[in-house]
Amino acid sequence: MPGQRGAAPPADVGPGGGxxxxxxxxxxxxxxxxxxxxxxxxxxxxxxxADGYSMPAGCIKVAxxxxxxxxxxxxxxxxxxxxxxxxxxxxxxxxxxxxxxxEPSSRAQVGDARMEARDRWNTYEIRLQEIFSDYDxxxxxxxxxxxxxxxxxxxxxxxxxxxxxxxxxxxxxxKDRDGRxxxxxxxxxxxxxxxxxxxxxxxxxxxxxxxFDESGQLSLEELAGLLTAMNGxxxxxxxxxxxxxxxxxxAGDGVIHRAELLGAISAWYGxxxxxxxxxxxxxxxxxxxxxxxxxxAGALDQGRSAFGHATSMVKxxxxxxxxxxxxxQQWTPSAPLPVISDSNFSExxxxxxxxxxxPLVLSSCSKFCYVGFPFIFGWILVVAGxxxxxxxxxxxxxxxxxxxxxxxxxxxxxxYVTDPNAVVGRIAILVILGVLNIVGFLWTADPAVDQNxxxxxxxLVWFSWFVWLGVPICSLGYIGxxxxxxxxxxxxxxxHLQNEVIVF
Numbered sequence: 001m002p003g004q005r006g007a008a009p010p011a012d013v014g015p016g017g018g019x020x021x022x023x024x025x026x027x028x029x030x031x032x033x034x035x036x037x038x039x040x041x042x043x044x045x046x047x048x049x050a051d052g053y054s055m056p057a058g059c060i061k062v063a064x065x066x067x068x069x070x071x072x073x074x075x076x077x078x079x080x081x082x083x084x085x086x087x088x089x090x091x092x093x094x095x096x097x098x099x100x101x102x103e104p105s106s107r108a109q110v111g112d113a114r115m116e117a118r119d120r121w122n123t124y125e126i127r128l129q130e131i132f133s134d135y136d137x138x139x140x141x142x143x144x145x146x147x148x149x150x151x152x153x154x155x156x157x158x159x160x161x162x163x164x165x166x167x168x169x170x171x172x173x174x175k176d177r178d179g180r181x182x183x184x185x186x187x188x189x190x191x192x193x194x195x196x197x198x199x200x201x202x203x204x205x206x207x208x209x210x211x212f213d214e215s216g217q218l219s220l221e222e223l224a225g226l227l228t229a230m231n232g233x234x235x236x237x238x239x240x241x242x243x244x245x246x247x248x249x250x251a252g253d254g255v256i257h258r259a260e261l262l263g264a265i266s267a268w269y270g271x272x273x274x275x276x277x278x279x280x281x282x283x284x285x286x287x288x289x290x291x292x293x294x295x296x297a298g299a300l301d302q303g304r305s306a307f308g309h310a311t312s313m314v315k316x317x318x319x320x321x322x323x324x325x326x327x328x329q330q331w332t333p334s335a336p337l338p339v340i341s342d343s344n345f346s347e348x349x350x351x352x353x354x355x356x357x358x359p360l361v362l363s364s365c366s367k368f369c370y371v372g373f374p375f376i377f378g379w380i381l382v383v384a385g386x387x388x389x390x391x392x393x394x395x396x397x398x399x400x401x402x403x404x405x406x407x408x409x410x411x412x413x414x415x416y417v418t419d420p421n422a423v424v425g426r427i428a429i430l431v432i433l434g435v436l437n438i439v440g441f442l443w444t445a446d447p448a449v450d451q452n453x454x455x456x457x458x459x460l461v462w463f464s465w466f467v468w469l470g471v472p473i474c475s476l477g478y479i480g481x482x483x484x485x486x487x488x489x490x491x492x493x494x495x496h497l498q499n500e501v502i503v504f
Contacts, residue, residue: 026082027062027070037065040081055117102243104273111232120273121191123285126277126493128190132183148173155190156197167357168263169193172247192267206230207262220245223261231270264267277283277494279487286486293482310360314353381405384463393456395443397464403468404436441468 019245027038042061044050051069058074062079072080107115135143135151143151152161152169161169173181173189181189206229213316220241227236248264293299385402411429414422443449444464453461 019069025062027064027072028080028082088239102240102271104271104300105240107273109231109234110238111230111234112271114231114269114272117195118191118270119275119278119281121270122274122277122494122497123281123490124190124194125187125274125497126285128187129183129493132186135257140180142182143186144180144371147171148181148186151186151190152193155193164260165196165263168260172263172267188267188271191270193261195270196263196266207265218354227265227268230265240268255332274498276498277490282487282494283483283488286483290479290482299367300371303364303371306360306367307364310357310364313357313360316348324499353393374408378405378408378412381408381467384460388457388460391455391457391460393460394448394452395446397440397443397454397456397460398451400436400440400443401467404433404440407433407436437468437471439466444468490494 025038025040027036039062040060041063042050044055044057044059044061046057048055053071055071055287056074057076060072060074060077062070062072062081064070105114110118134137135147137147138144148170149161149166152166153159169189169192172192173185206226220238223245224236224238224241227241228234244261244264244267247267248261250409382405384399385400385405388398389396389402405428411433414426414429444461449456449461
């Protein structure tokens with residue numbers, strides 16, 4: 001005698017992931033290897049005989065879309081059946097991925113580790129805002145496929161993303177499905193990439209302990225438990241859990257693999273409300289930029305570029321044109337770069353064009369002075385020390401000036417050496433220069449020198465005072481100016497990111 005039967009509201013997921021009532025579902029077919037559409041038509045509440053079969057209590061009868069019938073045993077329900085409202089992709093060619101980036105989680109609802117991971121990304125966002133145009137080669141305002149792949153490689157320390165990683169990142173970033181990545185989409189995707197590559201070890205241990213056998217069957221309750229543990233044991237809203245489940249299903253067939261799930265969790269993990277970047281983080285970024293500014297070779301290239309652009313403006317041209325892939329094959333380093341002519345600009349009086357080009361001229365001059373000054377200064381010290389080599393001063397003021405000047409020349413010259421060992425050499429020489437500066441100051445301040453100024457030579461004594469006091473004061477002042485200017489620029493960019501309406 002058949003068990004008790006009857007219609008019920010649409011199917012839902014119970015505590016163990018099983019189907020509690022009737023309705024449309026997805027059924028995992030091991031023969032097909034994917035999820036297919038089905039409808040729960042009966043749930044046998046007691047042991048019985050139906051359709052010529054013995055049915056245990058809780059057995060579920062499902063009609064598949066191909067017309068066949070499947071009987072799901074109670075212990076299989078949590079892994080074989082899924083409500084279609086969560087995974088409505090089976091045998092559907094439409095892209096049912098979530099449209100648009102999700103709203104970030106409130107900082108009050110996330111754990112400390114998630115907040116720290118999000119805040120570490122702040123300075124990367126500033127860099128991303130600055131270098132976006134470098135990767136947008138065609139200046140379209142969005143990245144094409146290969147441009148996006150190049151950016152991912154550079155953000156991963158030169159390692160190309162795997163096909164699986166790239167597929168996930170494209171799916172994550174390209175929310176409007178146009179095959180191009182806008183700046184807003186890029187912010188969200190790279191924050192997920194950053195979390196994916198730098199997720200905290202304790203978070204990864206939680207993921208490793210998660211009981212997931214890559215069979216493609218995963219309940220929302222199991223995922224919610226994992227996300228809650230990763231969230232510092234703070235409850236995660238159900239819609240966020242569903243979103244992670246949907247993001248992890250790259251193929252749209254309802255089958256979820258471990259690597260895909262880790263990528264989706266990474267996107268969720270870093271999606272937290274942004275706050276102003278703290279001053280220590282800005283100071284670290286400013287220090288890194290100040291060190292980069294000390295690159296003489298780069299400064300020389302910038303100076304030449306600025307001067308060339310200023311010259312073209314005075315001659316009536318706007319600037320250098322973009323060299324595309326085709327023309328780049330014909331252009332040689334000895335040939336001048338093509339320039340863009342603007343009739344309105346070229347018709348302006350020469351004086352007005354000179355005024356407009358003046359900032360570029362000043363910039364190029366400052367770069368040239370920055371590059372040339374250490375060589376000139378070092379040579380002056382060597383010459384001054386050599387000129388006074390015959391003095392009978394109690395302290396060897398002339399000798400220390402010569403050595404200091406010689407090391408300044410070597411230090412400056414190593415800036416143009418591409419060998420990585422040259423960096424170590426520059427650091428060693430910089431330490432020696434600091435020691436010599438202290439020794440030179442102490443020798444010049446020696447009472448014996450003060451009592452024998454005539455023997456030492458007044459010019460040598462006063463020049464020594466100028467060098468040993470001027471070098472540290474000017475150096476510290478310059479470094480302080482660079483740091484302060486970089487911090488201020490970073491603060492303005494951070495405020496822009498914080499206040500500008502950008503869809504993350």
